[in-house]
Amino acid sequence: MSAVSVHQLAQCITCHAWSPDHSMIALCPNNNEVHIYKMSEDKWERAHVLQKHDQIVSGIDWGSTSNKIVTVSHDRNSYVWSLEGSEWVPTLVILRLNRAALCTQWSPQENKFAVGSGAKTVCICYYEQENNWWVSKLIRKRHNSSVTSVSWHPNNILLATTSTDGKCRVFSTFIKGVDKRDSKASSSSEAKFGEQIVQLDLSYSWAFGVKWSPSGNTLAYVGHNSMIYFVDDVGPSPLAQNVALRNLPLRDVLFISEKVVIGVGYDCNPMVFAADESGIWSFVRFLVETKTVSSAPTYGSQVRRGLILTLENSSVFS
Amino acid sequence: MAGVGEFVEADNAEAIITRIEHKSSKIESLLRQGKHVEALKTALEGSPPNTRDERCKSANWIVVHRALMAIRDLDALFSSLDPEYYDILMKYLYRGLSTGDRPTCDQCLRVHERLTQKAGLGCILRTLTDTVNTV
Numbered sequence: 001m002s003a004v005s006v007h008q009l010a011q012c013i014t015c016h017a018w019s020p021d022h023s024m025i026a027l028c029p030n031n032n033e034v035h036i037y038k039m040s041e042d043k044w045e046r047a048h049v050l051q052k053h054d055q056i057v058s059g060i061d062w063g064s065t066s067n068k069i070v071t072v073s074h075d076r077n078s079y080v081w082s083l084e085g086s087e088w089v090p091t092l093v094i095l096r097l098n099r100a101a102l103c104t105q106w107s108p109q110e111n112k113f114a115v116g117s118g119a120k121t122v123c124i125c126y127y128e129q130e131n132n133w134w135v136s137k138l139i140r141k142r143h144n145s146s147v148t149s150v151s152w153h154p155n156n157i158l159l160a161t162t163s164t165d166g167k168c169r170v171f172s173t174f175i176k177g178v179d180k181r182d183s184k185a186s187s188s189s190e191a192k193f194g195e196q197i198v199q200l201d202l203s204y205s206w207a208f209g210v211k212w213s214p215s216g217n218t219l220a221y222v223g224h225n226s227m228i229y230f231v232d233d234v235g236p237s238p239l240a241q242n243v244a245l246r247n248l249p250l251r252d253v254l255f256i257s258e259k260v261v262i263g264v265g266y267d268c269n270p271m272v273f274a275a276d277e278s279g280i281w282s283f284v285r286f287l288v289e290t291k292t293v294s295s296a297p298t299y300g301s302q303v304r305r306g307l308i309l310t311l312e313n314s315s316v317f318s
Numbered sequence: 319m320a321g322v323g324e325f326v327e328a329d330n331a332e333a334i335i336t337r338i339e340h341k342s343s344k345i346e347s348l349l350r351q352g353k354h355v356e357a358l359k360t361a362l363e364g365s366p367p368n369t370r371d372e373r374c375k376s377a378n379w380i381v382v383h384r385a386l387m388a389i390r391d392l393d394a395l396f397s398s399l400d401p402e403y404y405d406i407l408m409k410y411l412y413r414g415l416s417t418g419d420r421p422t423c424d425q426c427l428r429v430h431e432r433l434t435q436k437a438g439l440g441c442i443l444r445t446l447t448d449t450v451n452t453v
Binding site: 205223226227245247 | 437439440441443450451
């Protein structure tokens, strides 16, 4: 179905995001700009340059239903970009941070986005119709160090974070007037804004790259101690597993199904992990060894510094 | 691991020291029988990384050092040492290297080379990043 192709779009790519139909990609070439590339005749061509930030852009996310792009930067600000005609129009979102913003993600319903920062805080931003304004609400005094990644649970309320204090935490981000109480009142949907649901204390070193599985039943994240952690039953009594790696640490992970995870990191070769029937996770293989396999699944994780951006054109993962 | 940690923390230092003394005499008898690998395994087992008591850590290091220095045949060591011991052995190798003692460092470097081949760079990273459960 797809052959892996390599496109050198920039010397170094700090972050990237796919467009909803995967025909375009927004990336930061390690400066204050965001470049949008479009596929035309088997070649990626630069279609737009988004210039508004003053410093390195550290996070990009492209909303799959709203088609809005959110960017965050070391300049401590965020912009929401919407396509009007053929122009990307920015709206400034003041995050109220005193340190760099490091990562961002749209919530599943795309009415909120989360920003992790070097100020030991997480910003939850939402749109206020009456003021025509994005508001940033902060989760303070919960992290002891920088927040390295954020991930939304499919229920649009729970947010998982990883931090350089080694911990992975899950918070409620319920905002009155934006979110509705779930009729099947589970314990997690009753929590107030900023309430910590669980703190996972598995790693003693920096934690990165947290992700929920598509159903939200499993949480995966990585530690800088060459470990990957899988957590089931996130709540009062979580069930944690860890897999020690033989090689250098990972930086980010991506669920391609409930039972398969791709990890990317400092070995410059994505790793495949899978859970067996009893739910035990283990390392399966490196991705690059299997170039010849035609049915390799699509992935679009944040490929970090030092890795060549690898793009695949097979079916869109859901 | 967490369960073990709580247990050790609740234990008092004296009990740990007594256990290590008991372990020490067992290791001496294994060494007399020429079971060097068994002696090292015994020394590594029940290492007290979860306690903050430096006396316990030192006492166990003396025992591990005794068994480690007796190892001559590295092929035999790594053919019978299970992967579960790799991370804790690596921690003790770095403790050995930090002593600066010439024969200890020589032995630790020899074992380190083979252990890295066997356990990979991930094992070194787990040792270097873990500043809480030190040996």
